[in-house]
Amino acid sequence: PKLPPEVFHLVPFFGSAASFGNDPLAFFDSCRRKYGDCFTFVLLGRKMTVCVGPKGSNLVLGGKLSEVSAEEAYTHLTTPVFGQGVVFDCPNHRFMEQKRFIKFGLSQENLQAYVGMISEEVANFLNYDAQFTAFREKDATSWSPFHVLRTTSEMTILTASRTLQGKEVRSHIDSQTFSRRYADLDGGFKPINVMFPDLPLPSYRRRDRAQKAMSDFYVGILRNRQAEKGEQEHDMIASLMGQAYKDGTPLSERDIAHMLIALLMAGQHTSSATSSWILLRVAENPEVGERLYNEQVEHFRNADGSWRPLTYDELKKLPVLDSVIRETLRLHPPIHSIFRKVMSDIAVPPTLFAPSEDKTYIIPKGHFVMASPAASQIDPLIWTDPLKWNPARWADAAGAAAKYYSTYYDAGEKVDFGFGVVSKGTESPYQPFGAGRHRCIGEQFAYLQIGTILATLVRNIEMKLTHPFPEPNYHTMVTLPKEPCNIMYRRRSE
Ligand code: HEM
Structure with a gap:
């Protein structure tokens, strides 16, 4: 097992803050083509491991409590604003x-x-x-x-x-x-x-x-x-x-x-x-x-x-x-990426992002994992004409059963994954409300x-x-x- 590939950056500490901050979706897309669906970038001293696509969302949003924590990721932001004892300031x-x-x-x-x-x-x-x-x-x-x-x-x-x-x-x-x-x-x-x-x-x-x-x-x-x-x-x-x-x-x-x-x-x-x-x-x-x-x-x-x-x-x-x-x-x-702090090493199964054994990654404790439903929602591997605003695409049963065809990138190569269904689950390609x-x-x-x-x-x-x-x-x-x-x-x- 090895660490996910790290995105090249020139300035230590600062890392890819500018590319991510200016246009996270373009940044994810270009990294994905170079490194595959699981990669790490540096954001102001933090290691952020992005897991793209429905499989990645499943890993982050469906992660075990012992492996990923939302409160550790968000409490610094939310507790001073909301106040103590609630949301991310309690177990x-x-x-x-x-x-x-x-x-x-x-x-x-x-x-x-x-x-x-x-x-x-x-x-x-x-x-x-x-x-x-x-x-x-x-x-x-x-x-x-x-x-x-x-x-x-x-x-x-x-x-x-x-x-x-x-x-x-x-x-x-x-x-x-x-x-x-x-x-x-x-x-x-x-x-x-x-x-x-x-x-x-x-x-x-x-x-x-x-x-x-x-x-x-x-x-x-x-x-x-x-x-x-x-x-x-x-x-x-x-x-x-x-x-x-x-x-x-x-x-x-x-x-x-x-x-x-x-x-x-x-x-x-x-x-x-x-x-x-x-x-x-x-x-x-x-x-x-x-x-x-x-x-x-x-x-x-x-x-x-x-x-x-x-x-x-x-x-x-x-x-x-x-x-x-x-x-x-x-x-x-409105929310383009969702993140969690990694509390214990996460083993990414070899079949998740890449078929070959040497792509078994460990996302180590201390990293942050990041999912981007927003990226899945405009993924050309999943949606027809993804950047076109077309309400009519939801016509069949209000989209409840809209089929998508899931594919993923393995270091630039397209791999077919099969049919899925837009659901409320952690592996859906449509998650504006998270999962x-x-x-x-x-x-x-x-x-x-x-x-x-x-x-x-x-x-x-x-x-x-x-x-x-x-x-x-x-x-x-x-x-x-x-x-x-x-x-x-x-x-x-x-
Ligand atoms: C959680 C999106 C409106 C209350 C979330 C999450 C997303 C989201 C993506 C998951 C965050 C994560 O997993 O880290 C939206 C969108 C909204 C919306 C797109 C409107 C279009 C609202 C409203 C309320 C609300 C109106 C309150 C009345 C919450 C709460 C959570 C949440 C309490 C739970 C956070 C957690 O469990 O960590 N929302 N939200 N949201 N949202 Fe919303």
Whole structure:
């Protein structure tokens, strides 16, 4: 057994930081052609072993707890922002229980209650945001711009706070204190914080102050609710209050506060980035905008021209809407790579990445392993015309059983692997929400939030792009569109 091949680099310590940071997918692709599907590169002194393709994702995302650890990889980033005692600042079995409590808060009943709230927030936004003056003036002839990222970030935080976070958070969203705290926390949730958890910089101090203030803010809400004993809310706070771990320890006020911060951060950038890419793709392809609109008309328009409200059950059964979200997450997943710290040597079986015995690799303890679902999702060995945004590719049974043909590279040579199925498993070539024990629990909520935002927008406006489709920016926590990213809209004539 030997170590995986190491990517050549000129500058020690720094390693391949620039190539990886600027365009991780192009970097993975070129390394894969040279070194095969398993290779190591140096990133600011760390050894990152990339395992490309569905087999690689399986190795990383399906890895044993004794071999790979997410908390060791992420805690430096997340604990100062979320707070102590939750997520990656507790033993994994604790976090798994916390995920169960959160799932409980994402019940069918709660999700059903959210649809109306989300469409109301989006409709309100169109009725007061300065970018939508032409909409309010009922001008259905001229086109006006809106800034995509700014718009989707606001819509995401407004809708998440109105639903998951609860009415107290929603009522503070517009306050300067809350926005400043949120901005300070967010300023400490950047790629630099992964590499350097603590630096004597003002942004780190602001992050720490904001964490404390945010935690106190949530604890205050909990105490008020306990004192008031008002009517049962459908939000996450109500679901988490009164929960206890299996060993009988109750979920403390701080645990709940920190879980709410974690949910705010986990859902905000991922959902707003996805909504941005979706709106940009729809604007780039106005015929898809029309298909989305017609789908709304068919399902929700009354004979007198008024709209019937969206419902959760119906929203799940709209094939055009569903395929637009699904396809955008394939081509523009917000998270491009997922990593874990290696806790004990991992033997890569010879048949996994290469057929020959001399390719049996050991990924040693102390390395990080990295999977890239984003790379698998545009792999030409798997998908037809992979870089084309084509929602129709999901037409057969909404993609649930879409076949892919899996092949892998062995040091530049193509090796056929056989047929597979797009599934929720760790070996699927489609994993925008990850897979395995750390899989996202926000998927249903995200589909609901994004779907409702999109449906509400296409009912009201037409969209088009007047500049080239934006390139991805990989320097941020989630992959965002580079500037310019404006969409031209026009009010739909009644
Ligand atoms: C985990 C993506 C929205 C909460 C993950 C992971 C991915 C992901 C790829 C796996 C990370 C890993 O294995 O290291 C997304 C995308 C979203 C989205 C693409 C939207 C389009 C949300 C929302 C919430 C949320 C709205 C909360 C309501 C979580 C949580 C985890 C997670 C709690 C678990 C982390 C773990 O177990 O380590 N998400 N997410 N996500 N996500 Fe999401």
